[in-house]
Amino acid sequence: MALNLTVYSNANNVSRTITFDFFNDIAAIEAEPSLSNEIQFFFKASTSARDLNNAAYPVRIITGLDDLALNGVKQSAVDTDAEYSNVKAMVIDYTYDMIHGHTANQFGSGCKVKPPMKFS
DSSP states (O other): OEEEEEEEETTTTEEEEEEEEEOOOOSOOOOOGGGTTSOOOOEEEEESOBBTTOOBOOOEEEOSTTOBTBTBTBOSSSSOOOOOSSHHHHHHHHHHHHHHOBOTTGGGOOOOOBOOBOOO
8 A cells, every 4th residue: 555645836737746655575675683573664755756857766765764864864854863753754754855855965964965856
């Protein structure tokens, strides 16, 4: 079961869809030995939208609430390295990052620049 988020631009009368789905086509992922007794989940975030440079968004694999949107080390909407409090907070932050993009090394995360989503 997937979660499809539709984002609408009033200015351009255009919608874009972002999909969050359980990632179940994993061939091999090495888990941390300390996590062997914990439940792990894998989400796949994807969209067919393009950024302002007309580049496609890569599929993003999210392996837990501590896998933050900016290079796995920072949340995108706020300058914090705290893990997400729940799946809803994770989805909101990843969606924010896809729509708004981010600067290079935003919040000292070491990430590359990503332009905002294109709605024209």
